[in-house]
Amino acid sequence: MSLQVSVVSASHLHRNIDAVTLLKAEHRYIEDMFLELERTETPVQKQQLAIQICTTLIVHKDIEEEIFYPALLAGTHSPGAHHAALVEHEEADRLVGVIMDMSAEHEFFDAKIHVLSEMIAQHVREEERIGGTFSTARKSSIDLMALGQAMQDRRSELLGTAHLVR
Secondary structure, three states, rough: OOHHHHHHHHHHHOOOOOOOHHHHHHHHHHHHHHHHHHHHOOOOHHHHHHHHHHHHHHHHHHHHHHHHHHHHHHOOHHHHHHHHHHHHHHHHHHHHHHHHHHOOOOOOHHHHHHHHHHHHHHHHHHHHHHOOOOHHHHHHOOOOOHHHHHHHHHHHHOOOOOOOOO
């Protein structure tokens, strides 16, 4: 299965759901890919899965930053979580770029994947915790169904562009 096909197949599962449910489903998908990578032993398979994880993270980050977080900020007027998420994204994006340019046979490859996995897990905990970003979104007047559709539309656009491959 090609990288783009597997990402598209996963995103297809998220049609017609609200923004928070979509993001949570993506979190589970990303977590599953990290677990699969931990069990993978051959460098070629590790490399392919790492690229798939990084590409999925890039798309996820872009739709959060371009659509979800601005809507949340406008709907709640609470910049704290928004700013923290952007900083977390910036750090993860830097590491994603390093991993995308690195061979799975590099001595620090596994360590960098592990650090990225931990960074993402912490970010997910912050978004999903009680009183966190997603709880705040659900309590707001934001139209989460319309937002979810906008995020799906943007994902389709992103998957059709070359900027995902660094």
